[in-house]
Amino acid sequence: MSIKESWEYAEADTQQHVHGLHPYPARMIPQIAHRLIREWSEEGDTVLDPFCGSGTVLVEALLQNRNAVGVDINPLAYIIAKVKITKLNPDLVNQEIESILDEVQQKMEFFREGTYNVKTYIFNNIFHWFKRDVADKLTIIKESIVDEKYRNEDIFNLLQVCFSMTIRKASNIAFEDNPYFIRSKTGEDLKKHSPDVLKIFQEQVMDAVLRLNEFSKLCPNSVKCSVYETDARVLPLEDNSIDLIVTSPPYGEESHTMSYSRFAKLSLLWFGMTPSDLRYVERRTLGGNEVPLRPLTENLDLQLNEISKKNEKRAKEVFSFIWSYKNCLKEMYRVLAPNSYIGIVIGDRSAAGVPVSNGIITKQLGELMGFKQVIAYQREIPKKVLPRRDYKVELINKEHIIIMKKP
Numbered sequence: 001m002s003i004k005e006s007w008e009y010a011e012a013d014t015q016q017h018v019h020g021l022h023p024y025p026a027r028m029i030p031q032i033a034h035r036l037i038r039e040w041s042e043e044g045d046t047v048l049d050p051f052c053g054s055g056t057v058l059v060e061a062l063l064q065n066r067n068a069v070g071v072d073i074n075p076l077a078y079i080i081a082k083v084k085i086t087k088l089n090p091d092l093v094n095q096e097i098e099s100i101l102d103e104v105q106q107k108m109e110f111f112r113e114g115t116y117n118v119k120t121y122i123f124n125n126i127f128h129w130f131k132r133d134v135a136d137k138l139t140i141i142k143e144s145i146v147d148e149k150y151r152n153e154d155i156f157n158l159l160q161v162c163f164s165m166t167i168r169k170a171s172n173i174a175f176e177d178n179p180y181f182i183r184s185k186t187g188e189d190l191k192k193h194s195p196d197v198l199k200i201f202q203e204q205v206m207d208a209v210l211r212l213n214e215f216s217k218l219c220p221n222s223v224k225c226s227v228y229e230t231d232a233r234v235l236p237l238e239d240n241s242i243d244l245i246v247t248s249p250p251y252g253e254e255s256h257t258m259s260y261s262r263f264a265k266l267s268l269l270w271f272g273m274t275p276s277d278l279r280y281v282e283r284r285t286l287g288g289n290e291v292p293l294r295p296l297t298e299n300l301d302l303q304l305n306e307i308s309k310k311n312e313k314r315a316k317e318v319f320s321f322i323w324s325y326k327n328c329l330k331e332m333y334r335v336l337a338p339n340s341y342i343g344i345v346i347g348d349r350s351a352a353g354v355p356v357s358n359g360i361i362t363k364q365l366g367e368l369m370g371f372k373q374v375i376a377y378q379r380e381i382p383k384k385v386l387p388r389r390d391y392k393v394e395l396i397n398k399e400h401i402i403i404m405k406k407p
Contacts, residue, residue, distance in 0.1 A: 007032065007379040007401060017214040018084040022161050023168075024054035024077060026258050028248040028345055032379075032401070033060040036246045036343040040403065041066055045243035050232035050332060053260075055081030057246045058225055063218055068225040069242070071232055073284055075273070076164065076264035078229035083161045083208075085225040086154050087216045096148070096155045097205055104144045108198045111140060123269045128184060134170050137197035141166065142270060158212070162204040164267040169204075170195040171266060182262060231284060233327045237335040245332050245342040251349045251358060253287030253321040256314075261285065286328070287321030296322065297364040303356055310352040318351045326365050333369045336406045342371065347381070347399045359400030371404035 009031040019030050033056050037047055043065040049057035052070030054077055061068035062085060070081050110116035120132070121139040130138065141163055148156040172193060174185045185193055228236055251257050261282040268278060282288055293308075293316060295301055300322060308315040332342060344366075346358045363373055379399050 007035075007377050008381075017218065018059055018211050019056060021084055021208055021211055022054060022080045022165055024080060025260060025263050026248065026251070027053055028056050030056055030060055032345060033057045033246055034064070036401075036403075037061050037064050037066060037244065040246075040341040040343060041244040046241070047244045047246060048235075048237070048242040048332075048335065049247045050235060050245065050328060051247045051249050052081050052227065053077050053248075055084040055227070058085050058227070059215070061246075062220070062223045062225055065220050065223060066244075067223050069237065070225070070227040071230055071235060072227075073229070073231055074260050074264055074281065075229060075271070076267050077260065078227060079157055080161055080164075082227045083154075083157050083212075084215070085227065086157070086212075087219060087221075088154055088158070088212060090213060090216075092152070093155065093158075093209060093212075096152060097159075097209060100145060100148065100159060101202060101205060104141055104201065105198060107140045107144060108137060111136065116140075121270070124275060126269075129171050129173070129182075129266055131172070131193070134195060134197055138163075138167060138170065138270065141197070141201055158208060159205070160271065162201060162208050163270070165204045166197065166201040167267050167270050169200050170197045173266075182265065233324065233331055235331045235335050239334055240337045242335045243337055243340050245336055245344075247332075247343075248345040249325060249328065250286055250321075251347050252351070252356070253317050254282060254285050256317065256351065257349060286324035287317060288324075289320065290316055291320040291323045292316075293319050296326070297361065297368070299357060299360050299364060303354060306354045307352045307356075310354065314352045318356060322361060322365075325361075326368070329362075329365050329369045329371075333371060333406060338406055340406055341374065342366075342404050342406070344402045344404075345399055346402070359402065362400070362402055363404075366402075366404045370406065372407055374403040374405050376403065377401040 009029060012029065012031045014029045016030065037060055041047060046067040046069060047057065047061040048069045050071045052058055052072045055070055058068040058070045058081060072078050072081065107116055111118060118136045118139050120135050121142055126135055145156065145159040145163060148159060172184045172190060174183045174189065230236060254261055261278060265278060293304065304315045304319055307318060336342060344362055346362055348358050349356045379401060381397050381399055
């Protein structure tokens with residue numbers, strides 16, 4: 001490989017096979033994950049992503065004949081990642097899927113005829129996000145797939161991911177504004193909104209099956225993958241058990257950067273979680289609980305001092321996130337084998353108008369944990385979805401790719 005090979009991949013297809021199964025915010029593109037795994041590990045190694053999101057790193061590890069372990073605290077990310085890396089029996093899938101689709105279609109026909117009564121699934125503010133007839137039809141799908149959980153959990157998970165996509169596409173979300181931030185359609189756009197819920201679900205299921213079949217043909221049978229829905233600060237792994245870590249941590253606390261919880265909210269409410277459950281998940285995210293300010297690294301201390309001059313509360317929020325991030329790096333160091341590498345992809349951010357150098361902070365925290373820096377790259381982000389303006393954050397148009405080693 002040429003040393004001058006670009007990291008930008010501006011024209012690359014990032015939606016091949018299972019990578020296009022379900023959107024997820026701030027996803028590491030497959031080409032970067034693929035390259036880091038190829039360059040810093042060997043076949044048969046075990047690759048960890050402690051912020052696995054929808055599973056991009058896990059998929060790329062498996063395709064390159066590495067075993068993989070994924071961890072994420074978000075329940076939607078967990079289920080998407082789990083579906084992506086599960087090899088299903090095509091005959092069983094086709095049989096079960098056909099049965100479910102037939103059942104859903106039949107119930108929908110009876111519903112249209114007025115011979116099928118639906119007790120609409122209700123949660124707070126549901127009719128702001130869904131028209132009444134859409135909520136009724138989504139309820140029919142929810143009821144039709146729930147029993148599959150007890151017959152075949154893998155197929156149930158697949159159907160849940162398809163249901164999540166149907167929820168998103170049938171909702172009143174104004175996707176033209178931004179696909180990763182929930183904002184409702186208004187005015188004429190809302191009046192004209194009349195989604196065909198059955199058709200959306202059928203298309204999502206068939207598309208998912210095709211993508212999974214394509215991935216299954218490419219994935220070696222010898223490799224294994226485990227996914228955990230848990231906290232990256234307490235990894236369920238043995239000391240020195242991982243050969244490579246490739247990950248893209250959050251850039252900051254959810255309330256001021258990318259809110260993964262908000263992105264997943266509607267799907268998780270339909271899955272049966274309560275608002276209290278969602279608040280619990282959000283509190284467990286990095287920076288979800290406030291930590292008192294204290295010295296940590298020279299660069300961070302200077303930046304926090306500047307933020308405090310403008311907004312002391314924001315300084316505490318930023319530090320709480322960084323403190324949580326430090327504890328994650330401590331765990332990564334523990335589970336990584338000696339003489340092995342970690343590749344972190346992270347962008348800088350701002351708080352109260354003050355730049356926060358996540359790249360530099362990552363290097364300094366890594367050194368505190370015991371890592372030795374090997375090399376760092378910087379890439380321009382060719383296509384970046386911006387947060388809504390009222391999030392008051394600056395454009396993140398560059399990412400750092402930082403390689404460190406555990407001696």
